[in-house]
Amino acid sequence: MTDDLDQRDDLDQRDDLDPLDRPEGRRSEGKRDRTARLLRVLQVLQAHGDDGVRPEEIARRTAMTKRSVYRDLHALEDEMHIPVWNDRGRWGVERQAFLPPLSLTLPEAMAVFLSARLVTRFADRYEPNLASAFQKLEEGLPEALRSHVERTLDDLARKPVDADYNRHVRDLTRAWAERRVVEFQYAPALYDGAPREPRKAVVRPYLLEPSLSTHALYLIGLDETRGALRTFKVERIRDLSLTPRTFEAPEAGALEPTLRRAWDIIADQPETEVVLRFAPTVAARVREAAWHPSQRLDVGADGSLEWRATVAGTIEIRLWILSWGDEVEVLEPAGLRADVAATHARAAARYAAQP
Numbered sequence: 001m002t003d004d005l006d007q008r009d010d011l012d013q014r015d016d017l018d019p020l021d022r023p024e025g026r027r028s029e030g031k032r033d034r035t036a037r038l039l040r041v042l043q044v045l046q047a048h049g050d051d052g053v054r055p056e057e058i059a060r061r062t063a064m065t066k067r068s069v070y071r072d073l074h075a076l077e078d079e080m081h082i083p084v085w086n087d088r089g090r091w092g093v094e095r096q097a098f099l100p101p102l103s104l105t106l107p108e109a110m111a112v113f114l115s116a117r118l119v120t121r122f123a124d125r126y127e128p129n130l131a132s133a134f135q136k137l138e139e140g141l142p143e144a145l146r147s148h149v150e151r152t153l154d155d156l157a158r159k160p161v162d163a164d165y166n167r168h169v170r171d172l173t174r175a176w177a178e179r180r181v182v183e184f185q186y187a188p189a190l191y192d193g194a195p196r197e198p199r200k201a202v203v204r205p206y207l208l209e210p211s212l213s214t215h216a217l218y219l220i221g222l223d224e225t226r227g228a229l230r231t232f233k234v235e236r237i238r239d240l241s242l243t244p245r246t247f248e249a250p251e252a253g254a255l256e257p258t259l260r261r262a263w264d265i266i267a268d269q270p271e272t273e274v275v276l277r278f279a280p281t282v283a284a285r286v287r288e289a290a291w292h293p294s295q296r297l298d299v300g301a302d303g304s305l306e307w308r309a310t311v312a313g314t315i316e317i318r319l320w321i322l323s324w325g326d327e328v329e330v331l332e333p334a335g336l337r338a339d340v341a342a343t344h345a346r347a348a349a350r351y352a353a354q355p
Contacts, residue, residue: 037064041072042082045093052090081170109141113149120152124215126159128166168240169208172219176205181224181245185238198238201225204247206255208234211265213319218265222247229258229268260293261312263320269313275332278305282327291320306331314339 040062044053055069062069073091077084083094116134123130134153141149175182182205185198206229207220216233223230259267278286280303287297287305295309311317314336321328321340330337 037062037068038072038076038080041069042076042093045084045091048092050092050095052085052087052092054090058091106142110145113141113145117152120156123156123159125162125165126156127169129170131156165235168234168237169217171240171242172205172208172234175242176208179204179246179249181243181247182240183243184240186232187236187238189233189236199225201230201232202243203230203232206250207259209265213264213316220259220265220267231266231268258312261310263292263311263316266316267312269315271310271312272314272333272336273308273310274314274317274330274336275306275308276321277329277331278307278324279327280304282324308332 041058044058044061055066055073058064058069058073059066064072073084073086076082076093085092085094113134116130120130120134131153134149134156172182174180181202183200183202186201187198188196202224203219204222204224205219206222209218209220210216211218214233216235219232219234219237221230221232222228261267261271283299283303283305286307287299291307292309292311294311295307298306300306314333318336318339321330321336322343326344330340
């Protein structure tokens with residue numbers, strides 16, 4: 001007679017098949033069963049802490065076969081990316097794998113939701129960790145907000161999956177948390193249209209920062225190959241690997257002055273004073289926002305606005321200036337003024353050529 005556990009194991013194996021290979025009526029049920037089984041295994045691992053536990057004990061605690069336990073242990077590591085360890089036949093999960101639960105008030109939960117919602121609006125790909133965070137946040141919200149979270153998850157699920165990008169974000173997050181040096185190939189930006197060869201970078205990750213202007217995520221850290229702070233767009237990172245080397249974090253408050261110079265993300269460019277004159281038609285709108293911590297304003301007698309700030313380079317602020325069209329004039333620096341003027345001249349010539 002076939003053992004009951006072996007029968008259950010056979011069912012487990014069928015649940016591991018792709019949903020399209022199972023009868024329609026069992027698809028969602030199989031997913032739920034497998035997820036519940038993985039969670040039970042994970043709970044046993046967590047309960048045994050640093051001592052670990054043998055697979056046969058997990059099998060006894062979960063009423064599974066030893067073969068199923070081994071398969072699920074590898075699934076936790078390979079599919080769910082949970083840092084599982086194995087030492088002389090005992091299995092466990094790293095203590096830092098999970099953060100302690102948060103007890104949020106309703107206004108605090110709403111603040112977190114709005115922040116995540118902003119990230120979701122500008123995301124152009126599916127981010128599994130963001131989706132998982134939304135699901136956990138959803139549990140503590142009232143019905144009205146919970147339905148909004150569900151719609152957000154639906155929107156996020158429609159975005160394409162970029163496995164390489166998600167893997168890089170996961171590995172960079174781990175390197176950032178564990179203060180481990182990373183190595184990768186970096187493809188430079190094509191500012192002038194001329195392709196350049198990727199270069200090797202050895203970086204101490206200090207920060208991961210999102211950009212609203214480019215809808216992208218950036219790594220900010222000390223580039224050991226250049227001996228200076230550098231900014232890397234995650235989408236252009238190739239062949240990322242974590243090294244065993246660790247580093248000391250910068251002193252508290254050491255990075256903030258440098259980062260405040262950035263217009264958006266890029267802080268590793270020379271300080272540049274930018275002076276602009278906004279037309280009276282938009283001056284009031286410009287004054288309504290603090291565009292940069294260093295900005296200084298002077299309202300003219302004709303209602304125009306002289307705006308000045310000291311920023312890191314002009315790459316990022318240039319796009320903001322161009323977004324105001326002919327209602328802003330660059331007064332300083334001369335190089336930026338010439339660049340913006342030439343851009344408008346090319347645009348005018350292009351439109352003039354249209355019938």
